[in-house]
Amino acid sequence: MPVDRPDVQDRVATRAASQARLDGWLSGYRPLPGIPDELVQPDGTTPQAWLRFLGELAEFPQGEFEDRFALATRHIRDAGVSHRIYGDDNERIWPLSPLPLILGEQEWAQISAGVEQRATLMEAVLNDLYGDAKLVSEGHLPAAAVTGGADFVRAMRGVKPAGGRAMHLYAADLGRGPDGRWWVLDDRTQAPSGSGYALENRMVLSRAFPHLYNAMNVQRLAPFFSEFRASLANAAHRSDPRICLLSPGPFSESYFEQAHLARYLGFLLVEGDDLVVREGQVYVRTIAGLKRADVLWRRVDADFIDPLELNSASRLGVPGLMEAIRAGGVVVSNMAGSGLLESRALLGFLPALSHHLLGEALKLPNVATWWCGQPSERRLVERNIDTLAIARAFGGQGHPALARGPRMLADLTPAERSSLRAAMDARPVDFVGQEVVRLSTTPAWRDGALQPSPFVLRVYATATEDGWKVMPGGFCRVSDQADARALSMGEGAQAADVWVLSDRPVERISLLANRDDVKVRRIMGHLPSRAADNLFWLGRYLERAEATLRLVRSLCTSLMDSDAAVHGTGETLSKLRGLLVEWGAVDEATDGGQVADFVSAALHDETAYGSVIRLIQAARRAAASMRERLSEDFWKLLLNLESRLKGKRGDVLTEADGLARAEGALQALSALAGLTHENMNRVAGWRFLDMGRRVERGVNTCRIMRQLAKDDASLDDLDLLLDLIDSQITYRSRYLEGIALTPVRDLVMLDPFNPRSVAFQIVTLKAHLASLPSLQNDGMPELPTRQMVHLASQVETASAGDLDTERTLEIERLLMGLSNAIADRYFLQGSNATPTKKLGGLA
Incomplete structure (x- = not known):
């Protein structure tokens, strides 16, 4: 009889163990009653894509699956991938689920078609409302549903957006309804967030399971971002446009994402203080003066972008930006006022608007919504108020109990219910009633087992010359609660990568250009003053x-x-x-x-x-x-x-x-x-970092020198001084006679060959300043250069024997004066900044 070889026996045993592990996962999984689930279909079967994915995971030895993911997610902690919950002072580590949301190619085609249609509809509605407003004048939309919220920016009426498009990026939050179909929960038209986190999610999960990621033909995200970048560049109508991502700053809830996207796409990350408006155009304050900003990708809410015309309390915007937008001097994406389309007051009108503007029904229906600004709808909501969810009709205004999304009256305290009913009676236009949505579930890994968890899928579309293109993937938020009627990245929520599978091998594509016509550049770049x-x-x-x-x-x-x-x-x-x-x-x-x-x-x-x-x-x-x-x-x-x-x-x-x-x-x-x-790179950024080091090192050395190298300094004082400036070896190799005051002073202060001396810092600072751009064309040296010349002359002509406390203090003050001169010249120059002249025009 044939005898089984040991390696064959091991393989059989391994397969049996992995199959038993997979069977255990699936048998222990219990979908929520009456809720659609991604892992278990209505007939009780598991989709082949999920079986393949989980089968591969089950083949890992016990514990290796968790170890692989833990190793990959070290990148999240080490790279500082973080988010901030509104109201929190501190950032939180980005919470990523080890399991992706898996969608097949055919299902994704339906989602993609629906999102493309909805983006087209949104753009048509936006163009009309800020243009001829026929939808209002012809009775398709009540005027109060349009103008009742703060997101309607009256100053944009009649303005034709520079570049020809009011929107370049759209996102829709989706969930499965009770019938298994995808429904739109919310539209994101103001400044859709999350796409940068989708990139990070993909990076981490593809590192954890590289073989599985490639073998399952997961569609790449890079082509979408390439299309988006090209869309913004084409809108600028300049061969080499300067595209800026306008951020609210480091205390934004998604600042990491904004910085990551700016780096990934090659955009300039700016804040309101970095920009200035001159003669209908927007400029970036740089160390070389003002440089033209052609495109602003806006991540600041519209109400805050211009304190002169909009919210006067804003410290995030740019005074005069609305003037530049009206003059066509800058492309703003998405256009100020586009947040109007996020209003829930409009949701109930979208099905009819789709028929009117596109001639077809919505491919992705939205949650049934009744705006209380209409008498019949208000009565309907009042009759069914105990079974409907109540929500704000317009973002950012309304009852505080609804600040985190739609709520049922039963979920509120008696005081909140009474207050909400009174507010609805006083101003019904601020409220909508919505069908209660129970989100479908996807498997999440918790406590060593698969557990069904509600989720929301955010899908992105970008405007191109060939129409709207949808990202093959998205940003998925997974709740740790069994019943999630609204979901944000708050306590307990996780993010999940979204794998859209292809029936064919997927080409590996990145944002790196593969063209022969790209110009070679060796330039310092225009470093923003901030x-x-x-x-x-x-x-x-x-x-x-x-x-x-x-x-x-x-x-x-x-x-x-x-x-x-x-x-x-x-x-x-x-x-x-x-x-x-x-x-x-x-x-x-x-x-x-x-x-x-x-x-x-x-x-x-x-x-x-x-x-x-x-x-x-x-x-x-x-x-x-x-x-x-x-x-x-x-x-x-x-x-x-x-x-x-x-x-x-x-x-x-x-x-x-x-x-x-x-x-x-x-x-x-x-x-x-x-x-x-x-x-x-030895460009301006490195020079300013090194100049900060050199100024500080020079100042600190002077301070230590004044304490430890006085005329009555002891040997211990001088020995400690050499220790503190890391010059013991240099001194002892140069002076065999022992420690003496004058040579120590010379080595610490005046020796241009000692990298720790004040003289060395001044020589280095002088070289840095000589390499930085000049704003003056009159041949006269600028203030930092004049200060530098004076400081260098003081040190170069000094004698070690004369370096008493007063002389050292004078050099220290000159270094501080140089620091102030550098700040006055190169950092934020205030409202008096003027554009740099270049080749007879503006740079």
């Missing part, structure tokens, strides 16, 4: 943190060194502690306590403005404001350093513990410095 400001201060904060860490390390070393036992409790130690107090690293109240408490405070006290943790947090905030310009490795190191320092204030430390923490932090800062030195 980015230059943040880079400059990022450099200063990191350098200040390094200097503080060197003080802490020297303090710990002095106390641990047996030969330093005498001076460790003498004047030199007092000066060292005094520097930490003077720099704000330690509160004066802590100064007289134990050294261990002193060291712990300098490292971890978040209430002391100059402590290491506070400086690293300030560096992280500066970096967060220009996240699109920093590599993932840089961001990862910075976040890890903050994590290691945060929340350790109460730890009981020995001198050895303090030394280990200080040295670990110094190594992390050295790694950050290495990344910037080796990986950043």
Whole structure:
């Protein structure tokens, strides 16, 4: 009889184990009664795509599936992929589900056709309402349903959008209805979010399961973004347009996504303060003056984009932007006022409008909605108020109990119900009644098992020359609650990648151009003033943190060194502690306590403005404001350093513990410095980061010099000074006679070959300034250059023997003056900024 080989037996056993695991998953899965589910069809069978996907997962050894996903999702934490829940001060790590939403090609074709039709309808309605308004004049829409909300921007009436299109991006939130058909829950026309997170979801899941991702022929997202970028570029009617993503700033709920999209698409990430309007056109404030902005991809709500004409309290917009839009001087996507189409008051009219404008029924119906601004609909809602969901008719206004979406009266407190009924009686136009929607479910992985979870699918469409094109995928939000009638990225919600499968192998496509007509460029680029400001201060904060860490390390070393036992409790130690107090690293109240408490405070006290943790947090905030310009490795190191320092204030430390923490932090800062030195292009951004470092290093060296190199300085003082500026080896190799005051002063202050000396910082700063653009054409040097010449002459003509405290303080003040001159010249220049002249015209 034939004998089975061991490897065959192993394969059979493995297949049996994986089949048993798959059977266990499926048998333990219980769809919610009466709710459509993606994994279990109405006849009880499982779609082949899901069987294939779960079968592949089941073949992983026990625990490997979770391990693979955990390894891939480290990217989320390390890269700082985050979101912010409205009202929260802190960002949250992006919550990603390990299981995608899987949709077949035929089903996706139906979804895609419906979303294309709806985008076409929305654009037609938008053009009419801000144009001839025939839909109102002919009775197809009540005027109050259009003008009753703040999203109707009257200033846009009669304005023809630059580039010819009012909308370039549309999104629809979809869910399955009780009959299994897809329904539109909400339209997103103002500033649709989530597409950047869809990219991140895809990146993480394709890393976790690369073979499965490719074998299942998942359609790529890159072609959609390429179409979107081309759509915006074509609207500008300029060969090399400057496209900007207008962001509300780092405290936006989706700021990470905005930075990620700007980096991915090659757009300039700007905030309102970065822009200025001149003569009907929009310009970006850059270090080289004002540069034309051709396109603004708007992620700021319309009401906030221009404080002169719209919301005067806005600090997010650009004064005069509406004037530029009316003059056709800038393409804005989506057009101000497009948020009108998100109004629930319009939902009940869309089926009839589709017949009127497109000559066909809606392919994707929306939730049945009755606007209370009409008498008959209001009576219907009142009769059925206990079975309908009540919602705001217009976004951003209405009863506070409805702020998070439609609610049933039974879900409200008695006081909220009474207040809501009174508000509906007083102003019914602000409310709609809607059919209660129970979302369908998709499998989610929780506690080692598959569990049905309600979800909402957001699908995106972009306008192209050939019509609307739909992203083959989308942004899926999955709830951890069994009954989710409305879903946002709040507590407990997860995001899921969306896999749209193809019946054929999918071509690998990226945004990298594969053309021969792309021009080669070697330019510094036009760095926005805000980015230059943040880079400059990022450099200063990191350098200040390094200097503080060197003080802490020297303090710990002095106390641990047996030969330093005498001076460790003498004047030199007092000066060292005094520097930490003077720099704000330690509160004066802590100064007289134990050294261990002193060291712990300098490292971890978040209430002391100059402590290491506070400086690293300030560096992280500066970096967060220009996240699109920093590599993932840089961001990862910075976040890890903050994590290691945060929340350790109460730890009981020995001198050895303090030394280990200080040295670990110094190594992390050295790694950050290495990344910037080796990986950043030598363009303006790198120069401002390095200038911040050089200014701070020069100032800190002067401060240390004034304390430790006075005329009566001891050998311990000078030895500590050389330690703090990392110049012990250089000094000892150059001066065999031992430590003396004059040569130490020369090495610390005047030696242009010592990378830690003040003179070296000035030489480097001088080279940076010479490489930066000039705004003046009269041949006269600008203020930073004049300051630089004066400072350099002071150092170059100085004598080490004359470098007393007053002379050192003068050099320190000149460095601070140079820093202020750089800020005045290159950072946000205020309302008086003027465009740069270039080749007889505007750049």
